[in-house]
Amino acid sequence: EMSPEERAFQERIDRGEKIEPTDWMPDGYRKTLIRQIGQHAHSEIVGQLPEGNWITRAPTLERKAILLAKVQDEAGHGLYLYCAAETLGVSRDELIELLHAGKMKYSSIFNYPTLNWADIGAVGWLVDGAAIMNQVPLQRTSFGPYSRAMIRICKEESFHQRQGFDIMMKMAKGTEAQRRMAQDALNRFWYPSLMMFGPSDKDSVHSAQSMAWKIKINTNDELRQKFVDQTVPQAEYLGLSIPDEHLTWNEDKGGFDFSEPDWSEFFEVLKGNGPCNRERMDARVKAWEDGAWVRDGLMAHADKRAAARQA
Ligand code: 3HC
Numbered sequence: 001e002m003s004p005e006e007r008a009f010q011e012r013i014d015r016g017e018k019i020e021p022t023d024w025m026p027d028g029y030r031k032t033l034i035r036q037i038g039q040h041a042h043s044e045i046v047g048q049l050p051e052g053n054w055i056t057r058a059p060t061l062e063r064k065a066i067l068l069a070k071v072q073d074e075a076g077h078g079l080y081l082y083c084a085a086e087t088l089g090v091s092r093d094e095l096i097e098l099l100h101a102g103k104m105k106y107s108s109i110f111n112y113p114t115l116n117w118a119d120i121g122a123v124g125w126l127v128d129g130a131a132i133m134n135q136v137p138l139q140r141t142s143f144g145p146y147s148r149a150m151i152r153i154c155k156e157e158s159f160h161q162r163q164g165f166d167i168m169m170k171m172a173k174g175t176e177a178q179r180r181m182a183q184d185a186l187n188r189f190w191y192p193s194l195m196m197f198g199p200s201d202k203d204s205v206h207s208a209q210s211m212a213w214k215i216k217i218n219t220n221d222e223l224r225q226k227f228v229d230q231t232v233p234q235a236e237y238l239g240l241s242i243p244d245e246h247l248t249w250n251e252d253k254g255g256f257d258f259s260e261p262d263w264s265e266f267f268e269v270l271k272g273n274g275p276c277n278r279e280r281m282d283a284r285v286k287a288w289e290d291g292a293w294v295r296d297g298l299m300a301h302a303d304k305r306a307a308a309r310q311a
Pocket of ligand 1: 035036039040043044047074077105106107108109127128131134195196197198199203204205206207210216220270
């Protein structure tokens with residue numbers, strides 16, 4: 001049974017109003033937003049690692065400059081999202097401590113390795129493609145700061161996806177060895193990209209409440225379906241084949257029927273048993289510890305400046 005405040009809040013949501021940080025909100029709304037926005041931010045920061053691994057190995061100066069720009073964008077996306085989470089009364093340090101303690105998640109996709117340059121193409125094409133599918137609806141999420149962060153982030157995501165697809169075009173239409181690398185990258189990144197949308201709707205613990213609060217605009221399966229329907233023609237254009245022999249067009253539903261990912265693999269990765277979970281966390285903890293002196297110096301400087309202004 002809803003309290004008067006909760007009913008008034010739900011009526012605001014139903015009217016499509018944006019909720020701002022100083023507005024009254026149910027504890028559950030605040031809690032699930034800190035969870036989702038914090039984990040979204042962690043995904044952006046950890047997501048820099050697979051691509052960062054190839055900045056010094058890019059095949060041309062132009063590809064190096066493009067990849068550098070993309071990875072820098074991801075850092076910025078993380079900072080926008082940590083700022084949005086901080087408006088809910090949690091500090092960035094707390095969120096990062098929870099991540100390092102294994103108490104907060106980041107997107108499962110970043111626990112897969114990028115083994116060669118074709119993987120960088122597949123990541124831009126598929127991973128950023130999936131991220132766009134998920135983030136475009138999130139521009140309409142009911143929490144103001146999250147919605148505004150999404151609007152800014154989505155402006156940069158199309159470049160991320162295009163540059164990845166451009167790499168795939170170059171390789172798919174290159175030498176036979178390059179085409180094989182592109183096909184191998186698609187084979188390894190296809191199912192992990194489908195997992196990015198979350199478990200199937202029947203296994204999604206947060207969807208019902210997140211949809212009621214208009215935090216989530218579409219269900220996990222709806223967005224996964226849209227991603228498949230959009231990506232299959234792109235693979236055909238590249239002359240590459242989707243690694244799913246059950247993939248067929250279903251005229252009745254106006255979309256493709258496709259094989260689900262291996263959900264036991266998904267839940268293993270979430271438990272920390274993916275190919276790169278250990279390596280990713282070690283890299284993030286090291287970066288956090290190695291950077292402590294810079295943060296302490298900046299805070300000391302800021303405190304001195306503030307004290308001088310007071311004096
Ligand atoms: N990786 C890791 N954890 C995942 C996951 C994934 N791909 N999919 C679901 N989960 C987790 C959920 O976080 C939840 O665990 P929790 O309670 O500990 O948080 C559990 O699995 C159950 O899933 P639900 O579907 O019930 O959870 P949600 O309603 O939160 O839906 C979501 C999951 C669709 C990922 C949603 O949280 C969301 O839209 N998040 C914001 C977008 C986001 O984070 N996208 C991944 C981004 S990658 C990225 O943006 C970088 C890009 O620039 C490449």
